[in-house]
Structure formats: C-alpha cells, structure tokens
Amino acid sequence: MAGEYEQFLIHESRLLDERRFTDWMALFTEDGSYWVPATVGQRTPFGQTSLFYDDMELMRTRIDRLGHPLIHVQTPPSTTVHLVGSVIVEPGVPEPQPDIGLPPSEVLVHSSAITAEFRLDQQRLFVGRQSHWLRRVDGRLRIVRKRVDLVNCEGAFEAIAVPV
Amino acid sequence: MPDGSLNDRGIAALVEPGRVHRRAYTDPVVFELEMQRLFGRAWLYVGHATQVPKPGDFITTDLGRQPVLMTRHHDGSVRVVLNRCTHRGVKLVAERQGNRQRIVCLYHGWTFDPAGTLLRVPVDEGCAPGFKLCDFNLATAPRVGIYRGFVFASLSPRGIAFDDWIGPMKQNIDDIVDRAPGGEIALDAGVHRYLVRANWKMQAENAVDSYHVPFSHASTVNQKGVQFSRREGDNEGAKVVDGQRTAPQWKQRRSYSVGHGHCWTSNTELKESERSSAVYDEYRLTLEAAVGKDRADWILTPRMHNSLLYPNVSFMGLNMHIRVIKPLAVDLTEVNIYPVRLVGAPESMNVRNTRLLNVTHAAASFVQSDDLEAFARAQAGLQSLQTDWVDISRGLGREEPIDPPGAQRQMATDELVVRGQFRAWLDYMTEA
Numbered sequence: 001m002a003g004e005y006e007q008f009l010i011h012e013s014r015l016l017d018e019r020r021f022t023d024w025m026a027l028f029t030e031d032g033s034y035w036v037p038a039t040v041g042q043r044t045p046f047g048q049t050s051l052f053y054d055d056m057e058l059m060r061t062r063i064d065r066l067g068h069p070l071i072h073v074q075t076p077p078s079t080t081v082h083l084v085g086s087v088i089v090e091p092g093v094p095e096p097q098p099d100i101g102l103p104p105s106e107v108l109v110h111s112s113a114i115t116a117e118f119r120l121d122q123q124r125l126f127v128g129r130q131s132h133w134l135r136r137v138d139g140r141l142r143i144v145r146k147r148v149d150l151v152n153c154e155g156a157f158e159a160i161a162v163p164v
Numbered sequence: 165m166p167d168g169s170l171n172d173r174g175i176a177a178l179v180e181p182g183r184v185h186r187r188a189y190t191d192p193v194v195f196e197l198e199m200q201r202l203f204g205r206a207w208l209y210v211g212h213a214t215q216v217p218k219p220g221d222f223i224t225t226d227l228g229r230q231p232v233l234m235t236r237h238h239d240g241s242v243r244v245v246l247n248r249c250t251h252r253g254v255k256l257v258a259e260r261q262g263n264r265q266r267i268v269c270l271y272h273g274w275t276f277d278p279a280g281t282l283l284r285v286p287v288d289e290g291c292a293p294g295f296k297l298c299d300f301n302l303a304t305a306p307r308v309g310i311y312r313g314f315v316f317a318s319l320s321p322r323g324i325a326f327d328d329w330i331g332p333m334k335q336n337i338d339d340i341v342d343r344a345p346g347g348e349i350a351l352d353a354g355v356h357r358y359l360v361r362a363n364w365k366m367q368a369e370n371a372v373d374s375y376h377v378p379f380s381h382a383s384t385v386n387q388k389g390v391q392f393s394r395r396e397g398d399n400e401g402a403k404v405v406d407g408q409r410t411a412p413q414w415k416q417r418r419s420y421s422v423g424h425g426h427c428w429t430s431n432t433e434l435k436e437s438e439r440s441s442a443v444y445d446e447y448r449l450t451l452e453a454a455v456g457k458d459r460a461d462w463i464l465t466p467r468m469h470n471s472l473l474y475p476n477v478s479f480m481g482l483n484m485h486i487r488v489i490k491p492l493a494v495d496l497t498e499v500n501i502y503p504v505r506l507v508g509a510p511e512s513m514n515v516r517n518t519r520l521l522n523v524t525h526a527a528a529s530f531v532q533s534d535d536l537e538a539f540a541r542a543q544a545g546l547q548s549l550q551t552d553w554v555d556i557s558r559g560l561g562r563e564e565p566i567d568p569p570g571a572q573r574q575m576a577t578d579e580l581v582v583r584g585q586f587r588a589w590l591d592y593m594t595e596a
Binding site for chain 1: 260353354355356357358359360361379380382383384392498501503505511514515518519521522523526527528530532533534536537538
C-alpha cells in the first residue's frame with residue numbers, strides 16, 4: 001500500500017520536473033487545492049498570506065500562464081529535480097475540514113521533498129515537508145489537497161514561477 | 165559627465181531633466197550616501213499600530229539598514245526605538261514580532277522597558293563612577309508621526325514637518341482606510357516577502373509605472389487584451405491591450421506628482437455598475453449601513469490605483485495592500501507586502517482580498533513575479549559602461565500644473581512620477 005502511494009508521489013514530482021504541468025494539474029480532483037503556507041504551522045489558507053493557495057480555477061490560470069510565450073520570469077525556463085522521500089501513511093481516514101477548505105479524502109500521506117531549481121546561472125533549493133490528501137476517482141489516485149511546508153516559508157523569496 | 169568623486173556637484177550631475185546616470189542605481193558609494201542622507205533623514209514608514217495592539221507588543225524592522233523596534237509602551241503609546249543595546253551594541257530582539265514587558269539583552273542582561281528606558285544593569289557595583297542609567301536609554305527615532313494608525317519615523321531631528329510631508333498623500337491613505345465600515349484597518353493577515361536582485365529605486369518607480377503593464381504583464385492578459393479580475397465582484401480586469409497596442413482605456417490613466425517624491429496613479433475605468441458578487445454585495449451593504457449609501461458610493465468609486473509615499477512605502481488601492489521597500493545593498497532589495505484587513509467588513513470580503521493578493525503580489529504570484537524579473541534584468545543591463553544614461557523623458561515638458569502649487573499631472577504612461585522621485589532624491593542627497 002505504502003508502495004503505491006510512494007509511486008504516486010514520485011510520478012507527481014516527475015510530471016513537475018518534466019514540465020508536464022497540465023498532466024500534473026490533472027492529478028487533482030475538481031475540488032482539489034494546492035497550498036504552500038507562508039508561516040510555520042499555518043492553520044488556514046483563508047484570511048492569511050500564502051505562497052501558493054490555488055483551487056482548480058486558479059491553478060488553470062497559473063498553468064495557462066506557464067504556457068504563455070511572454071512569461072518573462074520563465075524566459076528562459078527553469079529546470080528542476082524533485083527528490084521525494086520519507087514517505088509515511090497516516091493511519092485512519094482523514095477528517096474533512098471545511099473551515100480550511102479541505103474536502104473529504106481517503107488517505108493522508110506525508111513525505112519530505114527537496115527540489116533543486118536552476119535558472120539563469122543560479123541554483124536554489126526548496127526543502128519542505130509535504131502532505132497529500134488523496135482519494136480514488138474511477139479507481140485512480142487523485143490529489144484532494146497538496147500542502148507543502150517549506151523550511152524557509154517565512155523567508156523572503158526571489159520570484160517563484162513553477163509549483164514546488 | 166559626473167566625475168568619480170561624489171561631492172554635491174557630483175551627485176547633482178547624476179540627474180538631468182530627462183535622464184539619470186546609471187551610477188544612481190549601480191554605485192555602492194551612491195547607495196552608502198542614500199543610507200545616510202535619504203534613509204537617514206526622510207520620513208520612513210515603520211509599521212501600523214494594529215501590529216502592536218497590547219502593551220509590550222513589538223515588531224522589528226529596519227529603517228534603511230538600521231534595526232528598529234516598534235513597540236507599544238505601558239502608557240499605550242507607540243514608540244520607535246533603535247534595536248541596539250546601549251552597552252555593547254547587540255541587537256536586542258531577533259524575532260519579527262512578539263510581546264515583552266521587559267527587553268533584556270541576551271549578552272549581559274541590560275534591561276529596558278518598551279520605550280527604551282534602561283531599568284537595570286546586572287552587577288551594578290561594577291558600574292563606573294558617575295554611571296547613570298538614564299544616560300544609557302535606547303536611542304529613539306528623533307521624530308515619529310502617525311496617521312490613521314500608520315507609523316512613520318525620521319532618524320533626523322530636522323527636516324520637513326510630518327504634517328507637511330504626509331499632507332498631499334493623506335487622500336491615498338484615506339482611500340483605503342475609508343473602505344472599512346468603522347474607518348479602521350488592521351495589518352494582521354500576514355506578509356508576502358520577496359527579494360529582488362536590483363536597486364530599491366526600481367521598485368519605487370515601478371509602483372507607479374503604468375507604461376510597463378501591457379508588456380511586463382503580457383502573460384496575465386487574455387486574447388481580448390483584458391487582465392484577469394483583480395477585485396472581488398469583477399468578472400474581468402482592466403482592458404490593457406487593444407490588438408497589438410496599449411489600449412485607449414489604459415491610456416486614460418493619469419499620474420500625479422505632488423512634491424517630496426510623492427506620487428500616485430489613477431485607476432483604470434472598470435465596470436463599476438456591474439461589480440457584484442455575494443461577497444461584494446454583502447460587504448457593500450455593511451459599508452452602506454455604517455456610512456450611508458452616498459458616502460459608500462463615493463468610497464467605492466475607484467480614484468487611486470497605486471501610490472508612493474517617497475521613499476519607502478506604497479499604498480495600493482486596487483489589490484489592497486501596503487508595500488514596504490527595504491534597501492539591503494545597491495543591488496539587493498527586500499519588499500514586504502501586507503494585506504489590508506478592513507475591520508468591521510464581513511470576514512468573507514477580507515478572505516477574498518487576501519486570496520487575490522496571493523495571486524497578484526506573492527513571490528509566486530502571476531503579476532509581481534514578472535516585475536521582479538524586469539528589475540533584475542534592468543540591474544544586469546545597467547552594468548553596461550557603453551551607455552551611461554537611463555531615459556526618463558517621456559512626457560517631459562507636457563506636465564500639467566494642478567493644485568497644490570508645484571504638483572503636476574500627466575498621462576500615466578509618461579514618466580512624470582519618476583522625474584518627481586528624482587527631484588526629491590536630489591534634494592535629500594545634496595542637502596548639507
């Protein structure tokens with residue numbers, strides 16, 4: 001079981017590294033969301049700043065923009081490599097939390113991820129703990145919420161263009 | 165041509181009516197002078213009183229490069245004190261915010277109250293003869309001014325009075341604060357922090373630059389030339405591009421230069437009569453109940469898009485936020501973006517505003533990220549020694565005088581506001 005989830009997370013990160021953003025977006029459920037908090041232990045994406053908090057509508061706008069020929073912050077594009085590890089499955093079925101926009105899911109998988117990004121002669125690292133709330137749609141695993149808690153989430157960032 | 169030295173004449177030679185020498189952006193010597201002469205004496209934005217609601221609350225920030233604490237003293241007043249122990253120079257507080265009734269230096273335990281008064285030093289039998297606690301209070305900002313909760317300080321005892329400095333820009337602050345049903349806002353919804361590998365003036369100029377939008381932000385504009393919606397209740401944003409050209413609607417915007425480097429731009433006409441959503445309508449009703457329908461109509465009619473209180477803070481009405489510019493080095497700047505929470509507005513409205521700000525002004529936003537790329541590339545391009553001058557001449561000679569005397573207006577795609585900033589820059593930089 002844990003093996004299946006691990007394979008899923010590796011597949012997800014490969015889609016990002018291969019810049020297959022539309023395929024990456026298709027991993028999310030229609031009520032899915034992608035959240036990168038701006039503070040340590042942030043309780044809610046609502047009424048507070050976040051680095052990313054995309055529902056599917058916003059994510060589509062973001063991914064469309066990544067395909068725009070005049071997205072200057074990706075001209076030239078960055079290359080990334082994700083390393084996902086320390087995968088552990090939370091026992092039990094996660095409770096939905098409508099107050100923080102978390103719909104029903106079947107399993108919660110925690111992991112750690114290190115992403116190296118290189119662009120314009122500079123390399124930087126994104127290091128964080130990930131939480132994936134997943135549920136099956138037509139027999140296939142889908143992301144209900146992806147949350148990434150970066151170690152430096154409270155720091156100042158240079159422009160970030162691609163999902164971490 | 166400016167020579168290598170930087171006496172007042174050398175500085176003055178960096179700015180001409182329609183152009184600026186590259187050294188204003190690239191020379192570390194100029195930057196050091198800016199820290200002394202501009203950031204060392206201008207009125208600077210520090211924070212908002214709602215960031216320190218209770219006695220003992222503090223935030224830490226920097227004025228120029230000088231570390232300061234903004235505190236709430238036991239008597240309820242807001243204080244701006246230097247975050248530097250008077251004993252051996254240690255920075256007293258490292259956290260970004262918190263609460264301390266007593267500020268105790270970690271090194272030798274010197275203990276201060278939130279106003280900076282030295283209360284005790286350990287091992288007092290070791291004090292030199294004549295040592296008096298009151299000689300070692302924390303340094304404080306010589307001048308502090310507060311308008312509608314926004315706290316400003318000058319690190320110089322002399323200079324323009326606060327009321328004279330902020331006067332022409334009060335309307336820009338009111339424009340945002342009046343949108344709160346009780347006329348009060350709070351900066352308690354977090355912060356977006358980003359780093360730019362560019363000179364701080366790039367961000368100051370860009371805050372009021374309407375010329376760049378169709379090009380820098382092309383990736384945010386749809387095939388109809390319309391930007392995505394940036395306000396709650398709008399179906400779409402402003403018309404920016406028409407065919408291959410800047411849209412006529414966009415060219416209707418005006419910019420205003422009102423002295424002291426202050427400037428602002430007017431808003432693009434959006435479809436005000438069609439602005440509606442469950443969240444927005446509820447908010448509008450709340451505001452109408454508080455201030456009356458006529459006043460609410462007036463408050464909600466956009467007049468101001470973005471403003472700069474020179475040199476370090478911008479108030480943005482479209483995506484409601486306060487933007488603080490922190491110069492770190494000649495080619496490195498931190499920018500902090502604080503969402504404005506309208507106290508007394510329905511929570512849903514504030515939630516929507518914060519979400520829209522994630523999209524426009526987070527480090528990972530759709531709008532600001534392309535600006536950061538432009539700033540960094542300008543800094544890189546200015547390394548060229550073959551061309552000394554940066555052109556800021558658009559609209560030169562076509563300025564339209566307005567009230568108060570000395571203030572001017574022109575098409576927002578012109579560069580009046582950049583020239584206005586550099587006039588103030590010269591005043592600070594060459595004033596003995």
